[in-house]
Amino acid sequence: MKNPVVYWELASSDAGKTVEFLRKVFDWNPEYDPGTTIHEIPAGESSSAFSGGGVFTLRRAKLPFLTLYIRVEDIEEKARLVEKSGGFIVEPPFSVNDSTKICLFNEPSGVTLAMLEKTAEK
Template identity: 30%
Template structure:
């Protein structure tokens, strides 16, 4: 069960998910499930039966100039309310909240120092 305020999910943002799949499969023993999405094929990484990370395809002009990187998501009890607090304390909303069916409600923001992160209310917390 997700808990408010903890790091909940990590995603590798990459232009070459196949190369990353091969690397992490061979070095960490991860297996992958493909999940089609608008941006391409998202790869859900698993260790045994446990989901451990995602590989997100950085396709499109919004990713120009951005290097491949790991991106973290923090679980929050109510992403909309927490974003209001973030803005009130100097945070910047990069991508407003959006819903991913079966996953949760997600937003991308920068903290007061400019560090980018995702905040999400996982479906299991919202239900």
């Protein structure tokens, strides 16, 4: 693919709070770079699993809208952990087809993110 997505940034009103939330829910270990003031999250083993992105017409959320889809193994369990960790479930886990579930949520400062679980084909 030409010009693939190779990096992402998430702006938050409280980066420290957002980073702590991502640590609790997804076991991420960001490293703070004082030179750029960015909490860097390396691609690690996910660099070979990144599947791309998509463009769509927004119908329900507010613009601007950028959602990162984070792959998880148990979306219902992670949704409970989102709430327990100070996040808010925007759209509870739902099936988009026979093999994929999605859940949209806000981290504590209000940024919308999403989780994606691949389920067994039926």
